[in-house]
Amino acid sequence: MDYRSAGVDIDKADGLIGAVKKAAKSTYTPGVLSGVGGFGACFAVPAGYKEPVLVSSTDGVGTKILLARELEDYSGMGFDLLAMNADDVICAGAKPLFFIDYIAVGKLDEKQYLDLIDSMARACRECGVAMIGGETAELPGMYPPGDFDLAGFTVGVVERSRMLDSKNVREGDSVIGLLSSGFHSNGFSLVRKVVETAKLDLRKDYGFGELGKKLLTPTKLYCHILAEMLDEFPGAVRGIAHITGGGIPGNLNRALPGNLDARIDTASWETPAEMKFIVEQGGIAKDESYKVFNMGIGMGLICDSSKEQEISGFLRKKGAENRVIGKTVPGNGKIVLV
Structure with missing residues (x-):
């Protein structure tokens, strides 16, 4: 033996x-x-x-x-x-x-x-x-x-x-959302349950490309671009949140102080087609989908509103498509989706 x-x-x-x-x-x-x-x-x-x-x-x-x-x-x-x-x-x-x-x-x-x-x-x-x-x-x-x-x-x-610290976030700061490449690496237990229950074919094109390939799209890497951004705009970026398990409500809140909310306009970006498809096929409620999936936003930045356009343009030039998706408002450290 x-x-x-x-x-x-x-x-x-x-x-x-x-x-x-x-x-x-x-x-x-x-x-x-x-x-x-x-x-x-x-x-x-x-x-x-x-x-x-x-x-x-x-x-x-x-x-x-x-x-x-x-x-x-x-x-x-x-x-x-x-x-x-x-x-x-x-x-x-x-x-x-x-x-x-x-x-x-x-x-x-x-x-x-x-x-x-x-x-x-x-x-x-x-x-x-x-x-x-x-x-x-x-x-x-x-x-x-x-x-x-x-x-x-x-x-x-x-x-x-x-070091970035939520205590530096101010009322009226802008929230910039960096677009995701898809589901990234979160929510796949629910995705797989939907595929199984709805009897979806991973090798079929449902109008946005072969389903399995879209689901396996690699997670967008942001760290090297954001490191350059932090050097380019010292002090202007006050918080960064990686939108992973828990979605926008369960991650962006971690970059907020206890006396501010972030009011997020969910119409300010387009959710990827394959994500909409899975949500529809699974009959997943809006609140649940935003708690489980990134819904098209892979990173959230909280920055000085006077620098939002400069920062947004810098990120875009570096290959990180983004949208201004919200503002910080008085509150108690929560995310308000509208």
Whole structure:
């Protein structure tokens, strides 16, 4: 009896290390001191900070994985995973520095595994984030062959005096919504339930492209664009909210002080067609849809109203389509959808 007979193939995993190292090295930035291969990856805090504050986040991509597995398309999973972490870190005003992944599988599938690693590396290169380490766990008995789960971890840095804090938000500030690329990585348990109940065909075009492909559209990455924006407009942006699980009401409120509400005009942007379709097919109430899905807004920024047009134009030039979607008004820290 040996480890392989128990379901764990160490030799196969070791044979893939070379490909993993190559992918990781393609993402390395000057701060990387040691990366994949050691017991712990090392990264130098960038020079120039007087009081550097490290900001961390960890998250996964949820049951979107099950759709990826069904359609055998893992090309966007790395973007989903990095976004769920790096785009959280930027909400504190911190520039993401490095990323670490955790992949748990029932039985290591070489193609599936390398597709995931390649996707993560491509996402990291897009954002200038170093993929410096990770862990792959083969867990027979815990996951059936073909099943897997993903988790990511990101650390960023911000000057203490430039940390974003809800106490700096003022009455009359503008809310800018950055358009999402689709469902991103949230609400897929409900999406899958709708697909099952309404007997939808993932490979059918319902008027907006093949349904499965639209559902698997990778999460839009914002962190690198927002990091540039914060440098370009110091002090003008007072809050950032990543619109993930909980939707606009459950995330934008986290960037508000207790004495202000954000009044959001839901007619100021267009909800993606595939999102409208799922809401309609599932008979999902408006309030519920806004609590579960991003409804077309992937990030919310609260900024000085006198700078809203400059900031909006800057973001658009950098590839982040956006709309001015609301204002802050007296209240008690809630989101008012109108």
